[in-house]
Amino acid sequence: MPRPVVPLLSREQIAAAALALIDETGTFTLPGLAKALNVRPSSIYHHFPGGREAIVEAIRGLLAAEGLPAEEHPHDWQAFVDGWAQEYRRSFARHPKVVPLLTGQTVTDPLTLSGYEQLARVLRDAGFHDEALLHAVTILDSFIIGSALDATAPLGVWADSPDPDSALGAAIRAARADPEKRSQRSFEIGLRILLDGLGSLRQLP
């Protein structure tokens, strides 16, 4: 089957299929992806000259697009940052297995970048100056990504060890919520602490 009249593939289609494979199996291979798309592996390179890495980056874009409809600019910067962070983390939570794939790779996806840019603008308008602004963005970014990784493989998984008088093990056995809920709750608590604390960075230098 040579060049068809209507293209069999599109970047979106390919990225979506790869995302589905990751959701199911935790990763994806190009042969596997090609098979899922009823196509030969080499065909994919026409749409993604950047290869596997570029596909992963397109998946980052899919996640960013999934959680878009929070466009309004609240007057309160803390409310905006709160919504931004919650949405960011939520899109990771929908596809936990993708997160480790994304962390190894430099961000180039434009939608994700524009999200950071929006955040930066809100902070700047709220009185954060260059240095403080960067710190705020970095701290939030670090915490969100770390939390997303925790949601993928919660602490509890490896801590329910045999050791009976482990402080961590005891705490985990005593915890009432399931790991997913607990991870989510930890994120909310941490985010609240950060939002409260970041205010002191305003008007700094």
Added chain:
Amino acid sequence: MPRPVVPLLSREQIAAAALALIDETGTFTLPGLAKALNVRPSSIYHHFPGGREAIVEAIRGLLAAEGLPAEEHPHDWQAFVDGWAQEYRRSFARHPKVVPLLTGQTVTDPLTLSGYEQLARVLRDAGFHDEALLHAVTILDSFIIGSALDATAPLGVWADSPDPDSALGAAIRAARADPEKRSQRSFEIGLRILLDGLGSLRQLP
């Protein structure tokens, strides 16, 4: 060359060689590792039946061992947590390229686990109860790992884009410190905020 009188390899040696390869190149392969050790790839499996994944886990152990000598239990839980977090992050900072390899994988390394256990004990003795204790550990863990990833590939890398009136770009251009220092400083600021805020979780339920 069949079985030598004195073993050519040891787990430590193998893990150290793999760590060196990662520091240089960002990753390692078993053929490459074998070549660095003057050995055939199959030999490695005798010391690591768990294969590549087990080697990565042993590397985690090496990092944990590098930063051990902070054993004392300060009376102040905040001082202990501060030291613990700083040391944790420092060991990542010495080998930035390793971090993405570690995040994809469940922690089984005993030394790393005992570090978390120690942290949990200090928090418990300071009055954190099960649920609050787990949240505190999770929040700290998330932030440290996220910060380590930021140190590996700082925000600035992708944000110094062409766009001239980008708020993020402007902030980065205006920042005086180099990315590494800035990432470290962001970590310290975030950690301070978290340490202050986590206190309110004590005595909770």
Added chain:
DNA sequence: ACCTGAACACCGTTCAAGT
């Protein structure tokens, strides 16, 4: 422009065979 087919270099892992 878009897909195929064949080919390349390389990967992680297994296992019988040596001592």
Added chain:
DNA sequence: ACCTGAACACCGTTCAAGT
């Protein structure tokens, strides 16, 4: 116990060739 050699199934990527 510890290393080798050969073998396996699989991977990401390239590129000429078709329409």
